[in-house]
Amino acid sequence: MEKVDYIICGDYVLTMNGKLDTLRKGAVAVQGARIIDVGAAEAILEKYTPVRLIAGEGRAVLPGFINTHTHAPMVFFRGLADDLPLKDWLEKHIWPAESSLLSPDFVCDATALACLEMAKAGVTTYNDMYFFGSSSALSAKAIGIRAFLGAGIVDFPTMSARNAGEYLKNAEVFINDWKGDDLITPCLAPHSAYACSPETLQKVTALAGRLDVLASIHLAETEWEVGESISRHGKRPLEHLEAIGFLNEKVLAAHCIWLEDSEIGVLAERGVGVSHCIESNLKLASGIAPVPHMLRAGVKVTFGTDGAASNNDLSILSDMSTAAKVHKAITKDPTALDSKTALLMATRWGAEVLGAGDSTGSIEKGKLADIITINLQKPHLAPMYDIYSHIVYAAGASDVDTVVVNGKLIIDGRRPVTCDEEGILLKASEWGKKIAAYNSSHPQ
């Protein structure tokens, strides 16, 4: 019998592979960072001896969730200022606090909290847009979560750089520093067409091409953005990005709410991935993206939580459930976004829009072992008719039991393995006090 690091068993194994194979009483064998076999539990247990058997009674095994758009360090602003118009929220609370308190230490401690929350919610990969990426990288690596870290780029000064040229230069250094890491994929994150000039965006395109990295951008999030783009460029935001040659298959656009039919066609044609951030979009009253329409047009739509300040959590399970329900009501069609499609968006497609479709996002031989189990032995998950339905419509973050990323166990029966939860919460509480004090002292 071959020795392996882990065998992970489950009453159900949802492979999320091309055929959406679902195994009853299945198992996954993990050796090093990779999945080396998937099959019937009985056969796998006969073939391999694991160092650790992760038993599967009452469990579903699935690929970890992919959070394709967030600002992880903003977790420290969760609940700081809710139920406010977007402009007040940003200009009177979030930006002042950020501009005064942001630092590598802030990003390091906040990212630890965000990664712990995400890991416990079954998120094994996330795509970030923020500043001080090396601090994020160190925290994400310490927890053991897979992170695509987009170096934020804007035209105005922040605590991290003074102008577009400096952001771009820093971004290149950051990318060269982290390229090739087993968990961290550095990339670019120009904020938006309203925060970056056409010249800046064209430099981003050139740099992304030269370094072969992903570029994430906010796109068509608010009606204000559309008006602003028309008045500045004479074009809607997406038309403007198309006109300056920004759109290609290595671009991931977050939000994509205010799109006309022809613009959806452009997204599909250019192969741009979309991160749908339904809970943030609802909470900030930004609008509701035309997801069923985008899916029909062949656009690859995935899920992002956005930052915890506007969600207010980092659980993809929750966004997936909300999205699958909301789009039914908006289209008046209960078949608009079914549970299998929703789960694909949350797993394999998420990996694909990050350019990591070959290595993660599904449970297949040879892929990296980014795997979670969900505990089904709960009153709110009984009885059982359809495992996809339960995961999309009934399961919550707290049902995630065990999490393996890159072949390493990071959550074991809900207990964090790689970090000190109490210490992270204590630091969060200390930062919270500083932020609250600043927020109440700042003239609003």
Next chain:
Amino acid sequence: MEKVDYIICGDYVLTMNGKLDTLRKGAVAVQGARIIDVGAAEAILEKYTPVRLIAGEGRAVLPGFINTHTHAPMVFFRGLADDLPLKDWLEKHIWPAESSLLSPDFVCDATALACLEMAKAGVTTYNDMYFFGSSSALSAKAIGIRAFLGAGIVDFPTMSARNAGEYLKNAEVFINDWKGDDLITPCLAPHSAYACSPETLQKVTALAGRLDVLASIHLAETEWEVGESISRHGKRPLEHLEAIGFLNEKVLAAHCIWLEDSEIGVLAERGVGVSHCIESNLKLASGIAPVPHMLRAGVKVTFGTDGAASNNDLSILSDMSTAAKVHKAITKDPTALDSKTALLMATRWGAEVLGAGDSTGSIEKGKLADIITINLQKPHLAPMYDIYSHIVYAAGASDVDTVVVNGKLIIDGRRPVTCDEEGILLKASEWGKKIAAYNSSHPQ
């Protein structure tokens, strides 16, 4: 020092009283079924000696959630048939299964599962519409949850009665059997204006008046219902109910989606309570109720989960969060439904529309002790700026730690005290097999 059964402490006590008093480091003293004191923890602990101290470090204490509309036994159909048009869902799956398998035993076992799920989600009171109410009552009492049980009334035969006269007769017997019980409040539940003739509804009104009980009804849930009402009665559903004298302050109307402005005025004028079932309405693509508009008009809007077959859970926390977000996007106003209003709808107002505002729904001296604690020591609830925001936007059912109903501890640190969880899950699994077998054998 006075002896009391419980002192429940918390870093925050959200009383949800008329002034929305929120105590830091507060405590509640419980003797028998009632709250006998509320105040600063230090003062309460000096004044009383508890048989059991429920410690409060990292906990919020609040009144239990009120689920104002559900069909608890339908929990056995959770996930049986999702992502289908309403007509197929009901006519090809739910109704055939109900008409073939429904029995007092089914209702007893299903209600046990539903009550356990609700208790663990912090729901201390629910309002049911179903059949075989005495079976529901016994299960709800065994778990120890407060239940308003509406005897279902329709014009067509089901397993529980043959015609309207028989439903009404059974309902009267049921109400007389259970009136005065400390946990069960029997009431009436005519299904809807399309399933009950005007004559049946007028008999319900007379009986409700004579026995002084609540009458719950589905109202304006779908566009189909509006068309049906106009073609049958020449009036929209609410106008029709108003014309036959059905509407008064002892009526609780579920859904209320398809309302015109004038109809919202009638609801307010008649003092009809509303149960808003956002997750069910989204999932069945029924539409989105004009909740901010109803609130502005002075209608008391509360939250219902509806049955688990269309939600797919029985957590008010989840519906509250979804509603607070969705209405912001629909009205394009991030202030549309703020966290304090949402929590009022989920607690005190819920009790008020059930006619139980004097006895439950808030933490006040003299009220029944229906109290929950929420564990705030979790990564997804850090840091802390605003306790209302965290409960509405970030907390989930699994954060509910301890639940007291009628002065009795029923969930203790997430462990059920009054029932055998494993036994309930086992029975659910057995019923699930029967239902699945029937569903796949039944011609669809």
